[in-house]
Amino acid sequence: MTLAETSIDPGQCPFCGTELASPGAGFMRHVETEPECRDAFETWRDRVTDDMRGGWAG
Known part of the structure:
Protein backbone atom coordinates (compact mmCIF):
# COMPACT_ATOMS: atom_id res chain seq x y z
CA MET A 1 0.00 0.00 0.00
CA THR A 2 1.35 3.42 -0.91
CA LEU A 3 1.18 6.38 1.41
CA ALA A 4 -1.57 7.95 -0.70
CA GLU A 5 -3.89 4.96 -0.24
CA THR A 6 -6.22 4.64 2.71
CA SER A 7 -7.68 1.47 4.13
CA ILE A 8 -11.43 1.02 4.07
CA PHE A 15 -18.55 9.41 3.99
CA CYS A 16 -18.87 10.43 7.64
CA GLY A 17 -16.99 7.74 9.59
CA THR A 18 -19.99 6.68 11.69
CA GLU A 19 -19.81 3.14 13.07
CA LEU A 20 -22.33 0.94 11.20
CA ALA A 21 -24.53 -1.84 12.59
CA SER A 22 -23.40 -4.03 9.68
CA PRO A 23 -21.38 -3.46 6.50
CA GLY A 24 -24.23 -4.22 4.06
CA ALA A 25 -27.73 -3.59 5.34
CA GLY A 26 -26.44 -1.31 8.09
CA PHE A 27 -24.75 0.90 5.52
CA MET A 28 -27.90 1.13 3.41
CA ARG A 29 -30.04 2.01 6.47
CA HIS A 30 -27.49 4.67 7.44
CA VAL A 31 -27.47 6.17 3.93
CA GLU A 32 -31.28 6.25 3.92
CA THR A 33 -31.42 8.21 7.19
CA GLU A 34 -28.45 10.57 6.77
CA PRO A 35 -29.04 13.14 3.99
CA GLU A 36 -25.36 14.12 3.61
CA CYS A 37 -24.27 10.49 3.27
CA ARG A 38 -27.16 9.75 0.91
CA ASP A 39 -26.09 12.62 -1.34
CA ALA A 40 -22.44 11.52 -1.24
CA PHE A 41 -23.43 7.92 -2.02
CA GLU A 42 -25.58 9.00 -4.97
CA THR A 43 -22.73 11.12 -6.33
CA TRP A 44 -20.30 8.20 -5.96
CA ARG A 45 -22.74 5.79 -7.61
CA ASP A 46 -23.30 8.19 -10.53
CA ARG A 47 -19.55 8.43 -11.06
CA VAL A 48 -18.86 4.67 -11.06
CA THR A 49 -21.94 3.52 -12.99
CA ASP A 50 -20.31 3.96 -16.39
CA ASP A 51 -17.14 2.25 -15.17
CA MET A 52 -18.96 -1.04 -14.57
CA ARG A 53 -19.77 -3.31 -17.46
CA GLY A 54 -23.54 -3.76 -17.59
CA GLY A 55 -24.13 -0.85 -15.19
CA TRP A 56 -24.52 -0.70 -11.45
CA ALA A 57 -26.79 -3.33 -9.95
CA GLY A 58 -26.68 -2.01 -6.37
Whole structure:
Protein backbone atom coordinates (compact mmCIF):
# COMPACT_ATOMS: atom_id res chain seq x y z
CA MET A 1 0.00 0.00 0.00
CA THR A 2 1.35 3.42 -0.91
CA LEU A 3 1.18 6.38 1.41
CA ALA A 4 -1.57 7.95 -0.70
CA GLU A 5 -3.89 4.96 -0.24
CA THR A 6 -6.22 4.64 2.71
CA SER A 7 -7.68 1.47 4.13
CA ILE A 8 -11.43 1.02 4.07
CA ASP A 9 -13.21 -0.20 7.18
CA PRO A 10 -16.49 -1.86 6.16
CA GLY A 11 -17.82 -1.23 9.66
CA GLN A 12 -17.72 2.54 9.13
CA CYS A 13 -19.51 4.88 6.76
CA PRO A 14 -16.91 5.98 4.17
CA PHE A 15 -18.55 9.41 3.99
CA CYS A 16 -18.87 10.43 7.64
CA GLY A 17 -16.99 7.74 9.59
CA THR A 18 -19.99 6.68 11.69
CA GLU A 19 -19.81 3.14 13.07
CA LEU A 20 -22.33 0.94 11.20
CA ALA A 21 -24.53 -1.84 12.59
CA SER A 22 -23.40 -4.03 9.68
CA PRO A 23 -21.38 -3.46 6.50
CA GLY A 24 -24.23 -4.22 4.06
CA ALA A 25 -27.73 -3.59 5.34
CA GLY A 26 -26.44 -1.31 8.09
CA PHE A 27 -24.75 0.90 5.52
CA MET A 28 -27.90 1.13 3.41
CA ARG A 29 -30.04 2.01 6.47
CA HIS A 30 -27.49 4.67 7.44
CA VAL A 31 -27.47 6.17 3.93
CA GLU A 32 -31.28 6.25 3.92
CA THR A 33 -31.42 8.21 7.19
CA GLU A 34 -28.45 10.57 6.77
CA PRO A 35 -29.04 13.14 3.99
CA GLU A 36 -25.36 14.12 3.61
CA CYS A 37 -24.27 10.49 3.27
CA ARG A 38 -27.16 9.75 0.91
CA ASP A 39 -26.09 12.62 -1.34
CA ALA A 40 -22.44 11.52 -1.24
CA PHE A 41 -23.43 7.92 -2.02
CA GLU A 42 -25.58 9.00 -4.97
CA THR A 43 -22.73 11.12 -6.33
CA TRP A 44 -20.30 8.20 -5.96
CA ARG A 45 -22.74 5.79 -7.61
CA ASP A 46 -23.30 8.19 -10.53
CA ARG A 47 -19.55 8.43 -11.06
CA VAL A 48 -18.86 4.67 -11.06
CA THR A 49 -21.94 3.52 -12.99
CA ASP A 50 -20.31 3.96 -16.39
CA ASP A 51 -17.14 2.25 -15.17
CA MET A 52 -18.96 -1.04 -14.57
CA ARG A 53 -19.77 -3.31 -17.46
CA GLY A 54 -23.54 -3.76 -17.59
CA GLY A 55 -24.13 -0.85 -15.19
CA TRP A 56 -24.52 -0.70 -11.45
CA ALA A 57 -26.79 -3.33 -9.95
CA GLY A 58 -26.68 -2.01 -6.37
